[in-house]
Amino acid sequence: MNNSNTIPEYNGNYNSCEHETIGFSGKRRPLTVVYLGHPDSPLRIFIIAGQHGDEKYGRKAVIRLITSLGNSFNSYFPSVRVAILLDANPDGSFRKSRTNESGIDLNRDHQRLDSDETLTIHHFVRAWRPHLIIDVHNYPSRRRHLLAKNLVINHDLFIDFPTNPAISHSVDDTPKNEFLKTIQSDLKSLDFICERYTIVKPSGRVRHSTPDVIDARNSLSLRYNTFTVLLEGRNPTREEGKAGREHIISAQYQALCAILKWVQEHQDLFTDSRKYVPTEKDKIAIRSKYRRADQPFRMSLKNSITKMTDVVAFPNYTPYLEITKYIELPSAYAVPLDKTKVIEILRRHGFLSQFPNHSKVERVEYYIIQSVKPSTRENRSPRKILILVKTEQKRLHNFIIFPINQEGGHSLAVFLEPESKYGLHRYNNMNLSIMPNTHYPILRVL
Numbered sequence: 001m002n003n004s005n006t007i008p009e010y011n012g013n014y015n016s017c018e019h020e021t022i023g024f025s026g027k028r029r030p031l032t033v034v035y036l037g038h039p040d041s042p043l044r045i046f047i048i049a050g051q052h053g054d055e056k057y058g059r060k061a062v063i064r065l066i067t068s069l070g071n072s073f074n075s076y077f078p079s080v081r082v083a084i085l086l087d088a089n090p091d092g093s094f095r096k097s098r099t100n101e102s103g104i105d106l107n108r109d110h111q112r113l114d115s116d117e118t119l120t121i122h123h124f125v126r127a128w129r130p131h132l133i134i135d136v137h138n139y140p141s142r143r144r145h146l147l148a149k150n151l152v153i154n155h156d157l158f159i160d161f162p163t164n165p166a167i168s169h170s171v172d173d174t175p176k177n178e179f180l181k182t183i184q185s186d187l188k189s190l191d192f193i194c195e196r197y198t199i200v201k202p203s204g205r206v207r208h209s210t211p212d213v214i215d216a217r218n219s220l221s222l223r224y225n226t227f228t229v230l231l232e233g234r235n236p237t238r239e240e241g242k243a244g245r246e247h248i249i250s251a252q253y254q255a256l257c258a259i260l261k262w263v264q265e266h267q268d269l270f271t272d273s274r275k276y277v278p279t280e281k282d283k284i285a286i287r288s289k290y291r292r293a294d295q296p297f298r299m300s301l302k303n304s305i306t307k308m309t310d311v312v313a314f315p316n317y318t319p320y321l322e323i324t325k326y327i328e329l330p331s332a333y334a335v336p337l338d339k340t341k342v343i344e345i346l347r348r349h350g351f352l353s354q355f356p357n358h359s360k361v362e363r364v365e366y367y368i369i370q371s372v373k374p375s376t377r378e379n380r381s382p383r384k385i386l387i388l389v390k391t392e393q394k395r396l397h398n399f400i401i402f403p404i405n406q407e408g409g410h411s412l413a414v415f416l417e418p419e420s421k422y423g424l425h426r427y428n429n430m431n432l433s434i435m436p437n438t439h440y441p442i443l444r445v446l
């Protein structure tokens, strides 16, 4: 692979490459995708850079991929076609802000799809049907609570995988671990330190990425069965200077190459994963809780004073998810027509729907909420829901039907079940709030 030392700066000159405008930002800036590789390649990989406008090194790394490999891409990756979204948030990057022009954090908008930018990404994924998505970010090496202990993060790269337990995927734990190990050792041979994405909370608790479905990693994996990898490069510090900046761009570029290489060598895992279409009675995980590991998590961090590497043990390490609720899929969900916001969101996600046959009586299940313990935090689902399930025969006037036997139909359970931790009911503007002694308005068609 070309290991050039000069940094080709992004000069907007991707015109010699095949490219396409796939949509526009809120401020009507183009969202541009550059394609590399043969159009008929069996493996399609979509790389998203710059959802957070203030993370420029990820954007530079994808430009590096284009300028370094460019015309020779086919010879390295004969089975791969990539689509690279150069800047997912051009309004944010223009203003050097994390959010878009309307203040929306795009990587927290993949469930509601309120922004033009995330909506464009989802439209593109539905049309182009990638087998793998890589979401490229940067993260700060300095965290106030770690600095208070004279510690800074000194990994070059963090990688993480989809973690929501409802995600159906053929890339399960064994290949995931092998994937991570291979990428780590490829990068280590180039002197880059790569770890699984790890958050140290001010409380000292340590975890990996959350199972919530608001980010690209979990949302795109759940909705389209497309394995989505998070690739975070550390932001270089000022004292690391130009060499430090080059080091991080190079780390992210090499990580992209290592990922493409591994995926090309294991392409069946990724092409097969797209095939799952749910059927009635499939069991879907809708609630889980973190479970603590027996052993502390040991992480090497840099001492900001001595500049030496310290191995720090964190006893409160929660790497596991214990599933606390499964639900059996009905044949469809029936949403009342007056729940316009819910219907709008399901449509933004491209779910197919149909109007009911008015002459037909359907057997449906409905929920009666008996008691509930509301969350004290905004946009969080309630904790203890006691529910009664009833069955009745009903004509579904004033409902719209979302069948589950469609691509990603199992996500409907995550979005619509009242006991789902990541249900749409958690958002106040959905008009779906879960109150004691009420009927939950969405029905399960049996």
Ligand SMILES: [Zn+2]
Residues within 6 Å of the ligand: 051, 052, 055, 107, 137, 138
């Ligand atoms: Zn980010």
